[in-house]
Amino acid sequence: MSRCRRGRHITSKWRKTRVLWMKRALRSNIPETRRMTRDSLKSMLHRYRMVYIKPDVGTYGNGVMRVEIRGNGTYSYQSGLRARQFASFNQMFDSIRKLTRRRRYLVQKGIHLTKYRKRRFDIRVMVQQSPSRRWEATGVIGRVGDPRKVVTNVHNGGKITPIEKLLAAYMPERKKRIFVSRLKRLGMMAAKQLHSRFRGIKEIGLDVALDQRLHPWVLEANTCPDPYIFNKLKDKRIFGRIARYARAYGRL
Structure with a gap:
């Protein structure tokens, strides 16, 4: 190609x-799609309960993560085959930031x-x-x-x-x-x-x-x-x- x-x-x-x-x-x-920051991710996650975050520039679905609020009030995200769960939003966001580093990410309303x-x-x-x-x-x-x-x-x-x-x-x-x-x-x-x-x-x-x-x-x-x-x-x-x-x- x-x-x-x-x-x-x-x-x-x-x-x-x-x-x-x-x-x-x-x-x-x-x-709904916004540039990902701590605040935009938190507000959209609380609005939709499930969102996707993805690199602004990327191909083949690499770097895409599904982020959710669980019924028990915990937070989780899945990247590739690995899913992780956290007691608080801030703990989860800090973990996500280690993966995204300085790359620009977007947060998008999750579609089931x-x-x-x-x-x-x-x-x-x-x-x-x-x-x-x-x-x-x-x-x-x-x-x-x-x-x-x-x-x-x-x-x-x-x-x-x-x-x-x-x-x-x-x-x-x-x-x-x-x-x-x-x-x-x-x-x-x-x-x-x-x-x-x-x-x-x-x-x-x-x-x-x-x-x-x-x-x-x-x-x-x-x-x-x-x-x-x-x-x-x-x-x-x-x-x-x-x-x-x-x-x-x-x-x-």
Whole structure:
């Protein structure tokens, strides 16, 4: 996979989230996200009971942690395979700071993900500029996470699964098609909004979580997404189009 060219890859999650938030029609799909400080983490944790913290610049889900207040009033966080519990918020925050060091982190409202066979999953929506420079949603795919981890990324043990299979337990066939179309429209709206500010981007991979009511939440917008995950689908036409578009703008 070739590297994304300068000007096409926006690395700061904070910058991208702020641009997406400027689009009023997207706001109901964006979980509250703030720069992480002791105060912002504490206030959001008490508001939502569970939040995720993640590096402002990072890939493959590395550095992402799930932070929770337990029913007994204790605090906990999980990083990778390791979960730790603390009697007080300050003890937990000091421990988190040893891991984050001086890197800039964000704190995001926690979404309790829908599950497939008791494993959390989220969705990647691929949106690209066609050779005629029109934005198109070229693929939608599911990622089922390793049950021991807090992220679903393929590079962190996640498994690629067709979106139709993941949604089968939640809705009938006709509703699945409508729902996937809705996800594609969400991806298109996000791509066009990001492109209005970052004119160099040619593609995005939108990571979408579904909550217990199947409401879609935008977790992140990747401007240098891995196209090859779509090659794992049986329907090779999907990856064929993704690769053709990527070659047209010099990515592959």
